[in-house]
Amino acid sequence: MNKLLELKNISYGYDQxxxxxxxxxxxHDQDFIGMIGPNGGGKSTIIKVILGLLEPWNGSVVKKExxxxxxxxxxxxxxxxxxxxxxxxxxSGLMKTRGSAIRITRKEKExxxxxLKQVGLPGYIHRAIGELSGGQMxxxxxxxxxxxxxxxxxxxxxxxxxxxxxxxxxxxLLDEINRSTAVLLVSHDVGQIISAVKTIACVNRHLxxxxxxxxxxxxxxxxxxxxxxxxxxxxxxxxxxTHDD
Amino acid sequence: MTxxxxxxxxxxxxxxxxxxAVTAGIMGTYVVTRRMVFITGGVTHASFGGLGxxxxxxxxxxxxxxxxxxxxGLSVEYFxxxxxxxxxxxxxxxxxxxxxxxxxxxxxxxxxxxNLMSYLFGSILTxxxxxxxxxxxxxxxxxxxxxxxxxxIQYITFDEEFARTAGIPVNFFKYLLMVLVALTAVIYIRVxxxxxxxxxxxxxxxxxxxxxxxxxxxxxxxxFFSFAGSIAGLLLSYYxxxxxxxxxxxxLMVIYFLIAVFKPILRKRIKS
Numbered sequence: 001m002n003k004l005l006e007l008k009n010i011s012y013g014y015d016q017x018x019x020x021x022x023x024x025x026x027x028h029d030q031d032f033i034g035m036i037g038p039n040g041g042g043k044s045t046i047i048k049v050i051l052g053l054l055e056p057w058n059g060s061v062v063k064k065e066x067x068x069x070x071x072x073x074x075x076x077x078x079x080x081x082x083x084x085x086x087x088x089x090x091x092s093g094l095m096k097t098r099g100s101a102i103r104i105t106r107k108e109k110e111x112x113x114x115x116l117k118q119v120g121l122p123g124y125i126h127r128a129i130g131e132l133s134g135g136q137m138x139x140x141x142x143x144x145x146x147x148x149x150x151x152x153x154x155x156x157x158x159x160x161x162x163x164x165x166x167x168x169x170x171x172x173l174l175d176e177i178n179r180s181t182a183v184l185l186v187s188h189d190v191g192q193i194i195s196a197v198k199t200i201a202c203v204n205r206h207l208x209x210x211x212x213x214x215x216x217x218x219x220x221x222x223x224x225x226x227x228x229x230x231x232x233x234x235x236x237x238x239x240x241x242t243h244d245d
Numbered sequence: 246m247t248x249x250x251x252x253x254x255x256x257x258x259x260x261x262x263x264x265x266a267v268t269a270g271i272m273g274t275y276v277v278t279r280r281m282v283f284i285t286g287g288v289t290h291a292s293f294g295g296l297g298x299x300x301x302x303x304x305x306x307x308x309x310x311x312x313x314x315x316x317x318g319l320s321v322e323y324f325x326x327x328x329x330x331x332x333x334x335x336x337x338x339x340x341x342x343x344x345x346x347x348x349x350x351x352x353x354x355x356x357x358x359x360n361l362m363s364y365l366f367g368s369i370l371t372x373x374x375x376x377x378x379x380x381x382x383x384x385x386x387x388x389x390x391x392x393x394x395x396x397x398i399q400y401i402t403f404d405e406e407f408a409r410t411a412g413i414p415v416n417f418f419k420y421l422l423m424v425l426v427a428l429t430a431v432i433y434i435r436v437x438x439x440x441x442x443x444x445x446x447x448x449x450x451x452x453x454x455x456x457x458x459x460x461x462x463x464x465x466x467x468x469f470f471s472f473a474g475s476i477a478g479l480l481l482s483y484y485x486x487x488x489x490x491x492x493x494x495x496x497l498m499v500i501y502f503l504i505a506v507f508k509p510i511l512r513k514r515i516k517s
Binding site for chain 1: 413
């Protein structure tokens with residue numbers, strides 16, 4: 001399989017406190033990796049290192065040349081009053097690949113409309129972002145992440161603020177996208193992602209890679225276990241294979 | 246009216262209103278949408294220190310003010326990025342230190358103390374040809390910058406992290422925009438005065454946002470309201486003999502209230 005990206009022995013932290021240590025991860029074409037782990041365990045940090053937003057203390061990030069990465073940030077406190085339309089948000093995702101004409105081109109508008117259909121919001125193109133509900137905004141941001149047809153798509157907690165119906169559609173959409181794009185999906189809600197992903201990366205300071213989702217799938221279903229209880233330490237029930245540490 | 250226009254200082258004031266409206270309309274929209282009104286207030290007041298320093302050194306006070314404003318703006322942006330210091334406290338310190346230094350420099354400068362009132366409250370009727378040249382140059386720079394990089398500026402202001410992942414040189418833009426904000430504030434000191442500059446960068450924008458929701462339209466309306474308010478204020482100042490800075494701010498607020506009251510009617514007619 002074609003290797004897209006490799007993290008080698010990555011460490012990073014804040015104020016001298018390490019958040020992640022010795023992280024290794026390789027992402028190939030067609031991968032669908034679910035990244036799970038407790039809050040504060042370092043999931044978002046690893047993603048920011050991959051995206052080049054953080055410079056790791058140690059280790060290296062080897063990327064395939066010109067690797068186009070689509071990114072859905074964690075639902076964050078951006079200013080919802082900011083004057084920007086759905087169309088403008090969507091085409092900002094094209095900045096990297098199509099350069100940026102001074103004005104939005106006809107082609108960009110066309111692509112934006114296509115993507116908006118894909119995320120189930122046709123007809124919202126001229127709305128201001130602040131007029132949308134939380135779930136609708138999240139759809140727009142997913143659209144922004146996929147609009148440039150990236151080779152690797154990284155989603156940080158995409159199910160936040162998304163209603164049940166769209167959550168189902170979201171996983172169908174990701175399944176479809178995964179035919180041509182590697183996906184790295186971060187979630188705290190392990191029950192939701194487990195059936196969608198092909199492999200699992202557990203992150204709690206260290207990263208443990210499980211090259212399958214099979215075993216855990218059934219067990220998780222029977223345990224109906226929230227992610228906070230899945231740990232690599234001493235807990236009443238271990239749902240994934242025990243690790244050395 | 247022809248009598249009004251026959252004075253060179255009135256023509257200068259009108260030109261200053263126009264150049265200022267374009268510059269402040271654009272930069273004020275950036276200031277308001279990025280919620281950096283307080284930073285801008287701090288930078289403007291800090292520049293008073295530079296003004297005093299200019300007097301002390303015998304150079305053009307506005308050049309001194311511009312230098313200090315740019316340094317203050319870049320420092321705030323830098324420390325804000327590092328997140329080591331509380332931003333609002335830092336601004337307040339720069340704000341008051343600048344004012345204090347300004348007073349100190351002016352009082353230790355031998356000779357007559359300059360007319361402080363005109364710097365604190367502005368005097369659009371005494372704008373010189375040199376001021377006009379500086380204002381027009383800044384207007385052209387700001388306009389070109391926003392025309393060429395409108396999208397990048399919008400993306401950065403809306404979602405900085407995503408802009409970084411899209412390969413936009415975010416820091417470069419942020420620092421450059423900070424410099425432009427500082428220069429806009431300083432150049433407006435001649436028109437509105439240190440104490441009133443902030444209103445030129447916020448009132449027209451908030452009036453515009455009553456009618457428009459697209460960033461581009463907010464900028465256009467801000468320029469329009471800024472110019473309209475300046476002209477109205479100028480007339481009020483001329484015919485009622487009121488200091489122009491105050492009459493312009495007052496006019497801008499009157500326009501704001503009128504638009505707010507008649508918004509339901511206007512909104513239907515204007516494409517937002």
